Amino acid sequence: MGNRDDQRRAAAAPVAPPQSLSQYQDVEDPEYEDFRAEARLQKGRQLESFSKAAEAYKQGRKDVASYYAQQGHLHGQKMYEANHRAAAQIFERVNSSLLPQNVLDLHGLHVDEALLHLSQVLERKSTEYQQGVCGSQLSVITGRGNHSQGGVARIRPAVTDYLHTQGYRFTEPKPGLMLVCLN
DSSP: OHHHHHHHHHHHSOOOOOHHHHTTSOOOOHHHHHHHHHHHHHHHHHHHHHHHHHHHHHTTOHHHHHHHHHHHHHHHHHHHHHHHHHHHHHHHHHHTTTGGGTEEEOTTOOHHHHHHHHHHHHHHHHHHHHTTSSOSEEEEEOOOSTTSGGGOOSHHHHHHHHHHHTTOOEEEEETTEEEEEOO
C-alpha cells in the first residue's frame, strides 16, 4: 500500500522544467520593474507637459508654453534614462551566464534595446569566432511575444528583419529561437 501512496505523491508533485529550459524563462526583477514604472510615469508627465504647452501657446502665452515644453523634454530625458537602466539591468542579469555559451536572451527588452544589444553581441561573437575563441553560431532567444501587448511579437520580427538586412544566415528551429551563423 505504501508503494501506491508514494507513486501518487510523486505523480502529484510539481515537476521542475529541465535545466536547459528553466534558465531561459522570464526572470522577475523588482528593480527592472521599478525602472520601467518610472519610465511610464515620466512618459505620462511628458505628455501632460506638452499638452499644457500646446494649450498655453493657443492662448498666446508663449513664455508659459516654452516652460512646459522644456519640462516635457526633461521628462522625456528622464524616461529615456529609466528605460536605459531597466534594459541594462535585465540584459546583464539574464545574459551574464548565457553569453559565454553563445546564447543571447532578449526577453524583457524593448525592440530598439534588443536590436542594439543584438548588433553589439553579433559583432563581438563574430570577432571571437574568427579568432577561434567561440563556436560558429549564436542562439538568439526572442520569445514568441506572449508577454507583448496584445500577445503580438515585436522583437522576433524586428530581429528577423535585422538579420536579413545585415546578411546573416540563420534558422528558426522553433518560434522565438534563432540560430545565427557567425561565419
